[in-house]
Amino acid sequence: MEDDDESETLSSILAELHSSLRRHDGDSPLSEPSILGLQSLLDAAASGDAAFALWDLLAARGLPASALLRPLSASMDVSAPRLSLLAGRVYLSLLLSPSSPLYSLFNPLVFLSLLRSLRPRRTLKPLPSLSDASDAALPEASHDAPAPRRSARKRKPGRSTGSASTSVDQISDLSSLLPRVLELLDSVLCRVRLDNTPDAVKSLVETVAEILSSSSGHQRLPDLCFRVLYRIVSKPEHGDQTTLAVEVLRSLTPMILSPAKSASRASALGFVTEKMVPLAQNNDAVKKALVYLPRFLITKAPEKSELRACAVDSITVIVRAMKQEDQIRFTEYVVKMTQGKPQLRLLAVDLILALLTSLPDPLGVKESGQEFNDKAWGLNCLQALVQRCSDSSPGIRARALTNTAQLLGILTGDSGNSAHLWELIGISNVDFSELLWRRCQDDKAVVRKAALLLITKSTTIMRRPLDDLLLRTLSSACSDPLVTIRKAAVAALSEACRVCPDDRVIPEWLHAVPRLIVDNESSIQQDCENLFLELVFDKISQAAKINFGKDATDLESLLPKGTLRLFEGICDSEVAPCVRKICSSLGKKERIKMSVASSLQNIITASESVWLGSSKPIEKWTAPPGTWQLLSEVSLFTPKAVEWEFLHHHWHLLDKISLEDQGKNSEEGDQSSFMWAGDRVHLLHTISNVSLELPPEPAIELACNLLDRLKNFSMNLSEVNINSFTMCSIIKIISAS
Structure with a gap:
């Protein structure tokens, strides 16, 4: 049958x-x-x-x-x-x-003719959704119900269901036919020769590439297309393999340069790195085309930043899969790009960052035994990147500065790289410091911001002090008209204060940052408060945990570095009002810790002990400048942290010198008497702040003492107002109790 x-x-x-x-x-x-x-x-x-x-x-x-x-x-x-x-x-x-x-x-x-039948515009059409098909069938199913007049004019229910069903069936049939045809085509390429028909080969590559770019949602098609392309390149019977590889790689370029989330981009990169690269390792003809693929992609890279970033990533993925000698040749080409047209220079700056952070051992540390190799390819890339920091184009200058900052953070993660990286890129040289200074003075805000970011990053990583010129530049940048520049400058100067809190950095920080508490930008005010908490209060709080022994002879050595210099800077007439505003703002938000007041008392007591331990007269002793002033500010919000015994002891101690002795000392030019007077004022402020916590009997004694001083006029003129205010506060508390 x-x-x-x-x-x-x-x-x-x-x-x-x-x-x-x-x-x-x-x-x-x-x-x-x-x-x-x-x-x-x-x-x-x-x-x-x-x-x-x-x-x-x-x-x-x-x-x-x-x-x-x-x-x-x-x-x-x-x-x-x-x-x-x-x-x-x-x-x-x-x-x-x-x-x-x-x-x-x-x-x-x-x-x-076969290839024309495979064109995706004919064979790859999206399937209608289920909702569309159900909508098409709905009028026939509900023909008994009254339908709107407009719907009745536009639809023909008797035809719509049948046509929709036919369309779905046809497209489903096409979706199953096309993969089968591609499978047969792959098998045919193993039997026929195409070396005498170059036009047919070119058309075949173009057709398969079109199917690839239109195959989203079709699971089997990409794999089948890549099988066909690989068959074309790997078989010398189809023509010159270099030419074939060029045609295939050129056809994949739009997919390789597509957005990062594109499935076709991932599959195209996978084909190049997993199929073409292994093939090229044993085939010089294919290798000749493959090594030039990154350069070709550079010429086709888009100008928009997001797509350019995708292009850089794709190029890096391909280069990373190549052999080391091919990688080095490509880096040399990228270095030459930094001297080309603006678009190439911008792309080269991004490529240098990607290559230095992706390829192994860019500085030759592992090969040369933890010492830099002067001929390492990464050194040339670094130098080219630093040179672009002075590019004629503002966008390239900013990008080069930003990428250099990122590069510092990534490369120094390797201990071998961080050992000499500072000297390698020239940051320790005067020339580079001058470069940073010039970029901070740039007329373009984006360049100034990038320069400030580089200063911040280099300070964090290298742990080196900045020179005076850069410090003054950062300080002035904190007053820049642009909010972004002020924030970046504050971050850079604060980082310098964290790393090197010395006599140069702390005064610059105190004169530049605390005054921003009155800035018209609320986020900068918040940054100012947070930095003051970190760099001042947190540092002071560490003293609460320090055990000051009786044998201590140097207070500064017992405190965190820069603490005494901070106290001294707070006394400055320009800084003090800003500190008062910051303490008030932090106190109202309940962000001042009790340990700050405890540490200040500990430091004052330790200072007295160190002084007496040196066999010096107590009349000549003064607390570290700024400690009483800061205690008077924070005690308003942490009254329970201030001990009455501490206040009582120092009140009697500071009150020992009579007015006659003060006048005599003043004539002799002794500055300690003036400091004692200022400390008594801040002490009275502190007593007034904690008056609610004073015991009744000591409070009565103190009120009587203050009243006697008022009657006898035995006080400094600067103390009169605060003396009266403190006495009234104590009397009110006593009366209320």
Whole structure:
């Protein structure tokens, strides 16, 4: 029975061929039943279930095997995508059939017709959504219900369901046909030679690339397309492999440079790194094309920042997969790019950062035993990057400064790199400090901000002090009209204060940062408060945990570095009002810790102990400048942290010197008396602040003492107001209790 069906199918096909030839109309397409019948015969022959007798029948009737080509070519050129794909499948199956006359059947013109049938604009159309299909079927299902008049005019319910169903079926059929045709095409490429038909090869690559770029949502198509492309490149029978590799890589360029989240980009990069790179390792012809791919991508890189970043990432992925010597040659090319056109210079700046942070051992540390290799490729890249910090284009200057800052953070993660990186890029040289100073004075805000970021990063990483010129520049930048510049300058100067809190940095910080508490930008005010908490209060709080022994002879050595210099700077007439505002703001937000007041008392007590331990007269002792002033500010918000015994002791101690002694000392030019007077004022402020916490009996004693001083006028003029205010506060507390 099956033999009868096969004979009938063959007879029908041959009759159609004879009819076409008799009419001299060889370009008429085969009918769909004939194509399907021929395909079933080919499938049976391929599986070994039956012999393929078409060739013998054609020969018996005096027809060459090529008689099938023109009708099949015409069928592949029809506008109906399903029929053209069916014809293409038949043609490829004929080429793969047993004992097929391969050289008679393979024809470049027919092959081009096959490629036209595969074009994605015909074969890859999105499937209609389920909601669309249900909407199309809805009118027929509900024809009894009254429908709106506008809907009735626009729709024809009887047709919409059928047409939608037909469309879905056709597209589903196409989606299953195309992968099968590509599988057959891959197999055919193993049997035929395309070296004599370069146009066919080029068209094949372009067609497969189009299918790739349109294959989103189709699971099997990308893998099949890459199999075909790899077959083209890996087989020397298809032509010069360098030319073939160039064509394939050029066709993948749009996908490689597509946005980062694109699935086609990931698959294209995977094909290059996992297929092309291993192939090139043993094939110089393919390698010749592959090593120039990153350079070609550079010429095609978009100008927009996001897409340019994607291009840089793609190029880096490809270069990272290459051999070391090829990587070094590419870095040399990138260094030369820094002297080219603006777009190339900008791209080179980004590429240098990517290459130095992605490729292994850029500075040659591992090869030379933890010492820098003067000939390391990374050194040339570093120097080129630093040179671009003075580029004529503001955008490139800013980008180079920003990338240098990022590079410092990444490279110094390796202990071998960080050992001499400072000297390598010249940050320790006067020239680079001058460069940073000039960039901080740049007329473009984006450049100034980038320079400040580089200063911050280099200070954090290298732990080196800044020179006076840069410190003054940072201080003045804190008053820049632009908010972003002020914030960046505050961050840079504060980082310098963290790293090197010496006599140069602390005064600059105190005169530049605390005054920003009155800035018109609330975020800067917040930064100012946070930095004061960190760099002043947190440092002072550390003294609460220090055990000051009786044998201590140097107070400064017992405190965190720069603490006494901070106290001294707070006394400055320009700084004190700003400190008062900061303490008030922090206190109202309940952000001042009790440990700050405890530490200040501890420091004052330790200072007295160190003084007495040196056998010096107590009349000559003064607390570290600024400690009483700061205690008077914070005690208002931490009254329970201030001990009455401490206040009582120092009140009697500071009150020992009589007015006559003060006058005598003043004439002799002794400054300690003036400091004692100032300390008494701040002490009275502190007592007034903590008056609610004073015990009743000491409070009465203190009030009487203050009243006697008022009656006898035995006080400094600066103490009168605060003396009266403190006495009134204590009397109110006593009366209330």
